[in-house]
Amino acid sequence: MISFKRIFPALAALLFCLPLAPLSAQQRPDTSFEAYLQLLAAKARAEGVSEATIRQMTSGLTPNERVMNLDRSENTPPRSGYPAMAPYIAQHVDSARIAGGRSVLASLGTMAWSIEQQYGVPAEIVIAIFGHETNYGSYVGDFDLARSLATLAWEGRRRELFAGEFVALLKIADRGVPRSRLVGSFAGAFGYPQFLPSIYLRLAVDGDGDGRSEIWSSRADALASIANYFRDAGWRSGQPWGVRAAIPAGFDFSAVETKLVSPVCPRVHERHSQWKTVREWRNLGVSPLAPLADDVLASLFQPDGPGRPAWLLTGNYRVITEYNCSNYYALSVGLLADEIAR
Secondary structure: OOOHHHHOHHHHHHHHHOOOOOOOOOOOOOOOHHHHHHHHHHHHHHOOOOHHHHHHHHOOOOOOHHHHHHHHHHOOOOOOOOOOHHHHHHHHOOHHHHHHHHHHHHHHOHHHHHHHHHHOOOHHHHHHHHHHHHOOOOOOOOEEHHHHHHHHHHHOOOHHHHHHHHHHHHHHHHOOOOHHHOEEOOOOOEOOOOEOHHHHHHHOOOOOOOOOOOOOOOHHHHHHHHHHHHHHHOOOOOOOOEEEEEOOOOOOHHHHEOOOOOOOOHHHHOOOEOEEEHHHHHHOOOEEOOOOOOOOEEEEEOOOOOOOOEEEEOHHHHHHHHHOOOHHHHHHHHHHHHHHHO
Protein backbone atom coordinates (compact mmCIF):
# COMPACT_ATOMS: atom_id res chain seq x y z
CA MET A 1 0.00 0.00 0.00
CA ILE A 2 1.33 3.44 -0.91
CA SER A 3 1.97 5.60 2.14
CA PHE A 4 -0.49 8.42 2.80
CA LYS A 5 2.44 10.70 3.70
CA ARG A 6 3.94 10.13 0.26
CA ILE A 7 0.69 10.50 -1.74
CA PHE A 8 -0.83 13.38 0.20
CA PRO A 9 2.16 15.09 1.84
CA ALA A 10 0.57 18.51 2.34
CA LEU A 11 -2.24 17.14 4.42
CA ALA A 12 0.09 14.79 6.28
CA ALA A 13 2.26 17.73 7.26
CA LEU A 14 -0.78 19.69 8.44
CA LEU A 15 -1.82 16.79 10.65
CA PHE A 16 1.64 16.37 12.13
CA CYS A 17 1.79 20.05 13.09
CA LEU A 18 -1.41 19.86 15.13
CA PRO A 19 -1.47 18.75 18.77
CA LEU A 20 -2.84 15.31 19.59
CA ALA A 21 -5.76 14.96 21.96
CA PRO A 22 -5.23 12.34 24.66
CA LEU A 23 -6.69 9.18 23.07
CA SER A 24 -4.99 5.79 23.11
CA ALA A 25 -5.16 3.41 20.20
CA GLN A 26 -7.62 1.20 22.08
CA GLN A 27 -10.03 3.89 23.20
CA ARG A 28 -13.35 4.76 21.62
CA PRO A 29 -15.39 7.91 22.28
CA ASP A 30 -18.02 7.68 25.00
CA THR A 31 -20.66 9.10 22.65
CA SER A 32 -22.06 6.75 20.05
CA PHE A 33 -21.29 7.55 16.42
CA GLU A 34 -24.99 8.06 15.69
CA ALA A 35 -25.38 10.51 18.57
CA TYR A 36 -22.25 12.42 17.59
CA LEU A 37 -23.43 12.60 14.00
CA GLN A 38 -26.53 14.40 15.25
CA LEU A 39 -24.28 16.95 16.94
CA LEU A 40 -22.44 17.49 13.65
CA ALA A 41 -25.77 17.87 11.86
CA ALA A 42 -26.86 20.47 14.40
CA LYS A 43 -23.61 22.37 13.91
CA ALA A 44 -24.09 22.33 10.14
CA ARG A 45 -27.72 23.42 10.51
CA ALA A 46 -26.67 26.33 12.72
CA GLU A 47 -24.19 27.43 10.03
CA GLY A 48 -26.87 27.52 7.35
CA VAL A 49 -26.60 24.14 5.64
CA SER A 50 -29.95 23.00 4.24
CA GLU A 51 -31.86 20.06 5.69
CA ALA A 52 -31.81 18.32 2.32
CA THR A 53 -28.02 18.44 2.19
CA ILE A 54 -27.66 17.32 5.80
CA ARG A 55 -29.88 14.30 5.11
CA GLN A 56 -28.07 13.48 1.88
CA MET A 57 -24.59 13.68 3.43
CA THR A 58 -25.32 11.92 6.74
CA SER A 59 -27.76 9.20 5.71
CA GLY A 60 -26.34 5.75 6.33
CA LEU A 61 -22.96 6.95 7.60
CA THR A 62 -21.04 4.50 9.77
CA PRO A 63 -17.56 4.75 11.32
CA ASN A 64 -14.73 3.74 9.02
CA GLU A 65 -12.34 1.50 10.93
CA ARG A 66 -9.73 1.71 8.18
CA VAL A 67 -9.70 5.51 8.47
CA MET A 68 -9.08 5.29 12.21
CA ASN A 69 -6.28 2.77 11.74
CA LEU A 70 -4.63 4.90 9.07
CA ASP A 71 -4.91 7.98 11.26
CA ARG A 72 -3.16 6.21 14.11
CA SER A 73 -0.44 4.71 11.93
CA GLU A 74 0.37 8.02 10.24
CA ASN A 75 0.46 10.07 13.44
CA THR A 76 3.48 8.60 15.15
CA PRO A 77 5.71 10.82 17.32
CA PRO A 78 8.61 12.42 15.42
CA ARG A 79 11.87 10.56 15.77
CA SER A 80 15.05 12.24 16.87
CA GLY A 81 17.43 13.33 14.16
CA TYR A 82 16.66 13.74 10.48
CA PRO A 83 16.91 11.30 7.57
CA ALA A 84 19.29 12.37 4.80
CA MET A 85 17.78 14.78 2.30
CA ALA A 86 19.55 13.47 -0.82
CA PRO A 87 17.63 10.15 -1.12
CA TYR A 88 14.31 11.94 -0.75
CA ILE A 89 15.25 14.45 -3.46
CA ALA A 90 16.38 11.64 -5.77
CA GLN A 91 13.02 9.91 -5.36
CA HIS A 92 10.80 12.99 -5.68
CA VAL A 93 12.70 15.00 -8.27
CA ASP A 94 13.26 12.14 -10.68
CA SER A 95 13.20 12.10 -14.47
CA ALA A 96 9.59 10.94 -14.69
CA ARG A 97 8.27 13.71 -12.47
CA ILE A 98 10.40 16.33 -14.23
CA ALA A 99 9.17 15.14 -17.64
CA GLY A 100 5.58 15.13 -16.40
CA GLY A 101 5.88 18.68 -15.14
CA ARG A 102 7.42 19.92 -18.36
CA SER A 103 4.61 18.24 -20.31
CA VAL A 104 1.98 19.96 -18.17
CA LEU A 105 3.71 23.32 -18.59
CA ALA A 106 3.88 22.91 -22.38
CA SER A 107 0.22 21.92 -22.55
CA LEU A 108 -0.93 24.99 -20.63
CA GLY A 109 0.09 27.42 -23.35
CA THR A 110 -0.94 30.96 -22.45
CA MET A 111 -2.67 29.75 -19.29
CA ALA A 112 0.72 29.50 -17.58
CA TRP A 113 1.41 33.15 -18.36
CA SER A 114 -2.09 34.14 -17.21
CA ILE A 115 -1.64 32.41 -13.84
CA GLU A 116 1.67 34.19 -13.27
CA GLN A 117 0.21 37.55 -14.24
CA GLN A 118 -2.89 37.22 -12.09
CA TYR A 119 -1.39 35.67 -8.96
CA GLY A 120 2.30 36.55 -9.15
CA VAL A 121 3.33 32.92 -8.63
CA PRO A 122 5.52 31.14 -11.21
CA ALA A 123 3.66 28.45 -13.14
CA GLU A 124 6.46 25.96 -12.49
CA ILE A 125 5.98 26.29 -8.72
CA VAL A 126 2.24 25.68 -9.09
CA ILE A 127 2.87 22.68 -11.36
CA ALA A 128 5.44 21.26 -8.93
CA ILE A 129 2.80 21.30 -6.18
CA PHE A 130 0.35 19.61 -8.56
CA GLY A 131 2.98 16.98 -9.30
CA HIS A 132 3.82 16.29 -5.68
CA GLU A 133 0.26 16.17 -4.43
CA THR A 134 -1.39 13.90 -6.98
CA ASN A 135 1.25 13.07 -9.61
CA TYR A 136 -0.33 15.61 -11.97
CA GLY A 137 -3.84 14.40 -11.21
CA SER A 138 -3.30 10.66 -11.63
CA TYR A 139 -4.38 9.79 -8.07
CA VAL A 140 -6.64 11.82 -5.81
CA GLY A 141 -7.98 9.23 -3.35
CA ASP A 142 -11.25 7.33 -3.23
CA PHE A 143 -12.42 7.67 0.38
CA ASP A 144 -15.93 9.04 0.90
CA LEU A 145 -15.07 12.37 2.53
CA ALA A 146 -18.28 12.60 4.55
CA ARG A 147 -17.66 9.23 6.16
CA SER A 148 -13.95 9.89 6.72
CA LEU A 149 -14.38 13.32 8.29
CA ALA A 150 -17.29 12.22 10.48
CA THR A 151 -15.22 9.25 11.66
CA LEU A 152 -12.18 11.36 12.49
CA ALA A 153 -14.27 13.99 14.29
CA TRP A 154 -16.02 11.29 16.33
CA GLU A 155 -12.76 9.50 17.14
CA GLY A 156 -11.59 12.68 18.81
CA ARG A 157 -7.86 13.04 18.18
CA ARG A 158 -8.44 16.34 16.41
CA ARG A 159 -12.13 16.76 16.93
CA GLU A 160 -12.30 20.51 16.45
CA LEU A 161 -10.38 20.35 13.17
CA PHE A 162 -12.37 17.51 11.64
CA ALA A 163 -15.76 18.65 12.90
CA GLY A 164 -15.12 21.98 11.20
CA GLU A 165 -14.00 20.25 8.02
CA PHE A 166 -17.12 18.06 8.04
CA VAL A 167 -19.35 21.13 8.20
CA ALA A 168 -17.27 22.79 5.47
CA LEU A 169 -17.79 19.69 3.31
CA LEU A 170 -21.54 19.97 3.78
CA LYS A 171 -21.37 23.59 2.71
CA ILE A 172 -19.64 22.51 -0.49
CA ALA A 173 -22.37 19.94 -1.08
CA ASP A 174 -24.95 22.63 -0.40
CA ARG A 175 -23.54 24.52 -3.39
CA GLY A 176 -24.59 21.65 -5.61
CA VAL A 177 -21.43 19.54 -5.74
CA PRO A 178 -22.59 15.90 -5.87
CA ARG A 179 -21.42 13.53 -3.16
CA SER A 180 -19.85 11.31 -5.82
CA ARG A 181 -17.32 14.10 -6.44
CA LEU A 182 -16.51 14.49 -2.76
CA VAL A 183 -13.93 11.73 -2.47
CA GLY A 184 -10.26 11.98 -1.59
CA SER A 185 -7.70 11.04 1.03
CA PHE A 186 -8.70 9.27 4.23
CA ALA A 187 -8.13 12.51 6.15
CA GLY A 188 -10.38 14.73 4.06
CA ALA A 189 -8.19 16.30 1.37
CA PHE A 190 -9.55 16.23 -2.16
CA GLY A 191 -9.07 17.33 -5.73
CA TYR A 192 -5.89 17.85 -7.72
CA PRO A 193 -4.42 20.24 -5.10
CA GLN A 194 -5.56 18.08 -2.15
CA PHE A 195 -7.33 20.94 -0.39
CA LEU A 196 -9.23 20.43 2.83
CA PRO A 197 -12.89 21.51 2.51
CA SER A 198 -12.33 24.72 4.48
CA ILE A 199 -9.42 25.66 2.20
CA TYR A 200 -11.59 24.96 -0.83
CA LEU A 201 -14.28 27.30 0.49
CA ARG A 202 -11.75 30.04 1.20
CA LEU A 203 -9.30 29.83 -1.68
CA ALA A 204 -10.56 27.70 -4.58
CA VAL A 205 -11.14 29.81 -7.69
CA ASP A 206 -12.56 29.49 -11.19
CA GLY A 207 -9.60 29.26 -13.53
CA ASP A 208 -11.38 28.53 -16.79
CA GLY A 209 -14.22 31.04 -16.62
CA ASP A 210 -17.13 28.59 -16.46
CA GLY A 211 -18.40 29.93 -13.13
CA ARG A 212 -17.33 26.87 -11.08
CA SER A 213 -14.27 25.89 -9.05
CA GLU A 214 -13.89 22.25 -10.01
CA ILE A 215 -10.50 21.38 -8.54
CA TRP A 216 -11.28 17.65 -8.95
CA SER A 217 -11.65 17.74 -12.74
CA SER A 218 -10.37 21.07 -14.14
CA ARG A 219 -6.62 21.61 -14.30
CA ALA A 220 -7.24 25.31 -14.89
CA ASP A 221 -9.27 25.59 -11.69
CA ALA A 222 -6.83 23.47 -9.71
CA LEU A 223 -3.71 25.36 -10.79
CA ALA A 224 -5.30 28.77 -10.32
CA SER A 225 -6.45 27.68 -6.86
CA ILE A 226 -2.93 26.57 -5.89
CA ALA A 227 -1.60 29.92 -7.11
CA ASN A 228 -4.27 31.71 -5.09
CA TYR A 229 -3.22 29.73 -2.01
CA PHE A 230 0.40 30.82 -2.50
CA ARG A 231 -0.55 34.45 -3.03
CA ASP A 232 -2.67 34.34 0.13
CA ALA A 233 0.28 32.84 2.04
CA GLY A 234 2.50 35.77 1.04
CA TRP A 235 4.46 34.71 -2.04
CA ARG A 236 6.73 37.55 -3.21
CA SER A 237 6.59 37.94 -6.96
CA GLY A 238 9.93 38.05 -8.75
CA GLN A 239 11.88 36.41 -5.93
CA PRO A 240 13.14 32.81 -6.10
CA TRP A 241 12.36 30.32 -3.35
CA GLY A 242 16.10 29.92 -2.84
CA VAL A 243 19.38 29.24 -4.62
CA ARG A 244 22.32 26.91 -4.16
CA ALA A 245 25.11 28.41 -2.08
CA ALA A 246 28.85 27.89 -1.83
CA ILE A 247 30.18 27.71 1.73
CA PRO A 248 33.88 28.24 2.49
CA ALA A 249 35.89 25.41 4.02
CA GLY A 250 35.77 25.48 7.79
CA PHE A 251 32.64 27.65 7.93
CA ASP A 252 31.33 27.77 11.50
CA PHE A 253 27.62 27.05 11.13
CA SER A 254 27.13 27.24 14.90
CA ALA A 255 27.84 30.99 14.72
CA VAL A 256 24.74 31.56 12.59
CA GLU A 257 22.35 29.05 14.18
CA THR A 258 18.94 30.50 14.93
CA LYS A 259 18.02 31.17 18.53
CA LEU A 260 14.33 31.50 17.73
CA VAL A 261 11.71 28.78 18.16
CA SER A 262 9.05 28.96 15.49
CA PRO A 263 5.47 28.68 16.81
CA VAL A 264 4.58 26.77 13.63
CA CYS A 265 6.46 23.68 12.44
CA PRO A 266 9.43 24.19 14.78
CA ARG A 267 11.25 21.07 13.53
CA VAL A 268 11.27 22.58 10.05
CA HIS A 269 12.61 26.00 10.97
CA GLU A 270 15.07 24.95 13.68
CA ARG A 271 17.25 23.55 10.88
CA HIS A 272 17.59 26.94 9.19
CA SER A 273 20.11 29.60 10.16
CA GLN A 274 19.52 33.14 11.29
CA TRP A 275 18.11 35.47 8.64
CA LYS A 276 20.69 37.75 7.01
CA THR A 277 20.81 39.80 3.87
CA VAL A 278 22.61 38.26 0.92
CA ARG A 279 25.20 41.02 1.31
CA GLU A 280 25.83 39.90 4.89
CA TRP A 281 26.16 36.29 3.74
CA ARG A 282 28.69 37.32 1.11
CA ASN A 283 30.69 39.10 3.81
CA LEU A 284 30.78 35.81 5.72
CA GLY A 285 32.06 34.02 2.63
CA VAL A 286 28.75 32.39 1.65
CA SER A 287 28.07 32.97 -2.04
CA PRO A 288 24.78 32.39 -3.91
CA LEU A 289 25.36 30.36 -7.07
CA ALA A 290 22.48 32.01 -8.92
CA PRO A 291 21.28 35.63 -9.06
CA LEU A 292 19.94 36.90 -5.73
CA ALA A 293 19.81 40.58 -4.86
CA ASP A 294 22.09 41.77 -2.06
CA ASP A 295 19.22 43.19 -0.01
CA VAL A 296 17.16 39.96 0.00
CA LEU A 297 16.84 38.31 3.40
CA ALA A 298 17.80 34.63 3.37
CA SER A 299 18.53 31.79 5.73
CA LEU A 300 21.22 29.18 5.18
CA PHE A 301 20.25 25.50 4.98
CA GLN A 302 22.70 22.62 4.63
CA PRO A 303 20.49 19.63 5.46
CA ASP A 304 23.01 16.80 5.01
CA GLY A 305 25.90 18.47 6.79
CA PRO A 306 29.35 19.86 5.90
CA GLY A 307 30.54 19.21 2.39
CA ARG A 308 27.03 18.53 1.09
CA PRO A 309 24.72 20.85 -0.91
CA ALA A 310 23.57 24.07 0.78
CA TRP A 311 20.96 26.64 -0.10
CA LEU A 312 20.12 30.24 0.72
CA LEU A 313 16.37 30.21 1.30
CA THR A 314 14.13 33.25 0.87
CA GLY A 315 10.75 34.00 2.41
CA ASN A 316 9.13 32.19 -0.53
CA TYR A 317 10.53 28.92 0.77
CA ARG A 318 8.53 29.50 3.91
CA VAL A 319 5.44 29.96 1.76
CA ILE A 320 6.00 26.46 0.36
CA THR A 321 6.18 25.14 3.93
CA GLU A 322 2.76 26.72 4.50
CA TYR A 323 1.45 24.17 2.01
CA ASN A 324 3.41 21.38 3.69
CA CYS A 325 5.21 21.59 7.01
CA SER A 326 8.29 19.70 5.79
CA ASN A 327 11.76 20.65 4.60
CA TYR A 328 11.83 17.49 2.48
CA TYR A 329 8.66 18.46 0.66
CA ALA A 330 9.45 22.17 0.34
CA LEU A 331 12.98 21.68 -0.96
CA SER A 332 11.87 19.02 -3.45
CA VAL A 333 9.06 21.29 -4.69
CA GLY A 334 11.52 24.12 -5.25
CA LEU A 335 14.03 21.88 -7.03
CA LEU A 336 11.32 20.24 -9.14
CA ALA A 337 10.03 23.68 -10.16
CA ASP A 338 13.55 24.69 -11.19
CA GLU A 339 13.87 21.57 -13.35
CA ILE A 340 10.44 22.10 -14.94
CA ALA A 341 11.45 25.65 -15.87
CA ARG A 342 14.75 24.63 -17.56
